[in-house]
Amino acid sequence: MNNLDAIYDFILNELRKLALDENFYFKPIKPKLSDLELIAINISAEYLSIDSEYQLFRHISNSKLNGMIERSVYNRRKRKLFPHMEDIRKLMVARFDETENIFIVDSMPLEICKNARANRSKICKESEFSFPSKGYCASQSNYYYGYKLHAVCSASGVFQSFDISTASVHDIHFLQDIKHQMKNCTLIGDRGYLSTTIQTDLFNYANITLDTPMRANQKNYQKQKYAFRKSRKKIETLFSQLCDQFRIRNNYAKSFSGFKTRILSKITALTFIQFVNVFVFGRKMNKIKVSII
Template identity: 80%
Template sequence: MNNLEAIYDFILNQLRELTPIENFYFKPIKPKLSDIELIAINICAEYLAIDSEYQLFRYLANSKMKGMIERSVYNRRKRKLFYYMEDVRKLMVAKFNDVGNSFIIDSMPLEICKNARANRSKICKESEFSFPSRGFCASQSSYYYGYKLHAVCSVSGVFQSFDISTASIHDIHFLKDIKPQFKNCTLIGDRGYLSATVQIDLFNYAKIKLETPMRSNQKDYKKQPYILMKSRKRIETLFSQLCDQFKIRNNYAKSFNGFKTRILSKITALTFIQLVNVFVFKRNMNNIKISII
């Protein structure tokens, strides 16, 4: 933790190179800590795997950021910055200039509490539209209670787009949301996206070719080419990194706004490390467990 200030300064300098804007929305009184500085602290905390705000502010109390912001204000402002943080993440993604015509799509479960507590849980229930639900995870062959993270990444391993839905929503519905975002490309998915109707609709709408493995009992069964099976492992590796290093399955949020902000923070931190790996240190982009100072 002795490097916290140095890491924060490095992250802040890189963010300022991405955008000259310090404050993204109007505030009657100019705060001591600008919006871009708050985002830098947030990314710094995720990089250092400080998953608790209480613990983060213990470290900040012994740094030059002491007294710059109060914990409840930090939490409130961070949630307000959700869409602006996503804009910053998109600026990072744009720097990679991944103009390839192949992308990988997948989903992962985000459990907010155990099934036994689901009926009495009040987490993320402030608005009816965001109520969590029970869903089934095929890879783990088990039911869970919470949400589902849907994501599209490039073949090189950069998240292009993501969304959060309740656990009961089928993966295939996410394809309706990304139709306007991609065109003239190939989407590589697993059997959860297998649908002849959806494949035709995607191709007619935006010339998107959906590649999924066939079920063994399907008529005219053909094994999926090895290169596509190997490419699909890239997004599974990214999900594993989010679970391992960024602890994406640890939930401390009480509201849905807080929950989605935590998820975005972790994906933004991952993208930031990929960015500095490529453009600052000239090393392997997906070496995530590595020093940035």
């Protein structure tokens, strides 16, 4: 997994089969690297667990990409390509089984700095709407400062959609967006999504059945189906893979634009590995620690 040139060539070749164009927005001067080639470098870095641009450009200096792009230009262009990278990710997701109607929703904390530094931190504070905040993570039983990643994955383990909110926003508010993105399906969540009002609204608006485990002291208590309890572990596994191989909890971004681009890059790289596992190599989708070359 250390041959950057070979990995980059493979990823670029597969991306060219998906994308219709090499460049996605007008430039008066044609750059040495096309937009698609830049996205391929980004996915290659995430696949190799190269988590900082400084480290990435040390690898690039010893590859055929040396001299093709300057580090600050790479950073600016990568952030501009955020919507186009998301379009490519959605193209890969669309290739998987479209007949699935069971999905899992969950969230995970994204800490940007320790609580002791929160009051003096200037990270991601360039715009008021994106200010990070303090929140509580029930699964880890601690408070943290930063953001929260909300995500929906299929029962087979592919991220369908995701969003980022400040840490203080309750998980249940993400479901207000879900009803505009999905319909005619079953959505499995944990107790954080327990709400009769939201459950009724999702069913009436988009025919989405929200299934969450009941609290033991609720009337007419019934244990959640074993199949649903087992399926819920799928998204927890994906979150663990993002933390382990893709180091999603390491933050080197200074702006919210850079932060959200980092998160998308890691999810896109994970989806790409799943994609080539199924459609190129014909192997199990979620074996993401295997070589792709």
